[in-house]
Amino acid sequence: MFNFQNRNVLILGLARQGLALCRYFVAEGANVTVSDAAPAEKLGAELAALNGLPIRLALSGHPDSLLDGCDLLCLSGGVPAQLPIVQEAIRRGIRLSNDSLLTLQLAPCPVIAITGSSGKTTTTTLVGEMLRRTFDGTGCTVHVGGNIGTPLLDRLAGVGEDDLIVLELSSFQLEIFDPTIAYGSLEEIGPDVAAILNITPNHLDRHPSMRAYADAKLNLLRHLKPSSQVVVGGDDPVTQRLGADAGHWGQKGLLQKPLLKLPAEWALEDLLAEERSRLAAAPKPPHSFSRQPISDSGAWLEGDSLVYAGQPFCNRKDVRLRGEHNISNLLAAAAISGAATGSAAAGASLTAMGEVAATFTGVPHRLEEVSRAGGVTWINDSIATAPERAIAGLRVFTPGEQTLILLAGGKDKNLPWEAFADEALRRVNFLIGFGQAGPMIVQKVREWAAFRRVAAPESAIVTRLDEAVQLASQIVRPGTVVLLSPGGTSYDAYRNFEERGEHFRRLVAQMQMEVMR
Secondary structure, eight states: OOOOTTOEEEEEOOSHHHHHHHHHHHHTTOEEEEEESSOGGGOHHHHHHTTTOSOEEEESOOOGGGGTTOSEEEEOTTSOTTSHHHHHHHHHTOEEEOHHHHHHHHOSSOEEEEEOSSSHHHHHHHHHHHHHHHHTTTTOOEEEEESSSSOSGGGGGGOOTTOEEEEEOOHHHHTTOOTTTBSSOOTTOOOSEEEEOOOOSOOTTTSSSHHHHHHHHHGGGSSOOTTOEEEEESSSHHHHHHTEETTEEOSSOSSOEEOOOOOGGGOOHHHHHHHHHHHHTSSSOOEEEESSOOOSSSEEEETTEEEETTEEEEEGGGOOSOSHHHHHHHHHHHHHHHTOBOSSOBOOOHHHHHHHHHHOOOOTTSSEEEEEETTEEEEEOTTOOSHHHHHHHHTTSOTTSSEEEEEEESBOOSOOOHHHHHHHHHHOSEEEEETTTHHHHHHHHHHHHHHHTSOOOEEEEOSSHHHHHHHHHHHOOTTEEEEEEEESBSTTTSSSHHHHHHHHHHHHHHHHHHHHO
């Protein structure tokens, strides 16, 4: 499809997606330059991963001179399109791409693409597991990647036409899926299954508004094939509207459910009306998932049964994952994997859906139990990089059933915290704020308690995560849960939420070793 031989390709960012782009373009015979804002001394692991590839390095900044003679500019996932060098490239007419766009354009097999503000990594993993259990031994290999795990771009040579790709996509990756700036044709490049789980406030430190953030997510639906199947969430006011029919949700609803309230300040109604109109004219109506019975063409919760296309596949008492949000993730995975069809695939089986639902215990750093000793449970929910994610973590714990110590902080993304504060007042016994946002979070909870005229939980403010763990260890007694569910990103002290979660694990292990001495 593309010939990059001797073409001049500039890659911004040496994270894992940037490294995959490097390997791919070198293999394609391009002249590759990689630029990263960090100096060499902070990029030891990344530079070692290049393993002697014949590329030009430009570190400690992104000067516009790098665009001279450039044929294509590629962005690693953490690199914003708002950077001056990217805007200058657009002004010069240089086209943009990234690993996910190229994967969609070059994939030799059907692609299932999943995005959402929360739950996308767990759902993507569940979809991969449901499909693997279904097609194991049939000659269909299921490849999972994108924003999760290892990028797939430089592994496409090992993907067959009878395989399936499950691709997690972030708003950062999707924001350049725009025909005015993207490299190559976007006509009908869309995935065979396109799923938007939910769209709630997130990454507003990078996207200028909720409308811009939602617009980036909706790019997933704007270049679909006539055969593409769309899957949308029914318990979220934004995605619910994408499947709306005459003011109610569902094509053949078992329950005609009024639309959920959409905050007017988000300014999304016209944007969603346009997308809804386009989807309504598509050959295939959207499938759906919800914790209420709403459709006969998706997945829902009926009593205590998780149901796909009218057939139960698991009882909720057999689900291993914690929390109502994970019931939604399982229903989403069933709706998505059930719709995954291709040359050698005809959707996940009910048996596979049920087996995964009853055995899957979670993805690391997502309500991960890291220790249970002396009647004290330590839980790592470092993935909670937004207040909404922290709320989902808090709701796992019934008030009064345990003493709950919450470690919250990190770096704020300019998101609203009132709903978080409300949930903290219901469930948290002791709040420890850490990192850049720690003082703000503690203050928000105190202010909300004063507004509600209720008692605020006991609280303390520390600087670092290790201090938070140390303080929590001094407070705990049997029956206590210590929950790391920060609500903020890790970028004030760590490279990513995984590094923060791994540090939390080590801190808990070290603390317990000291207790045993």
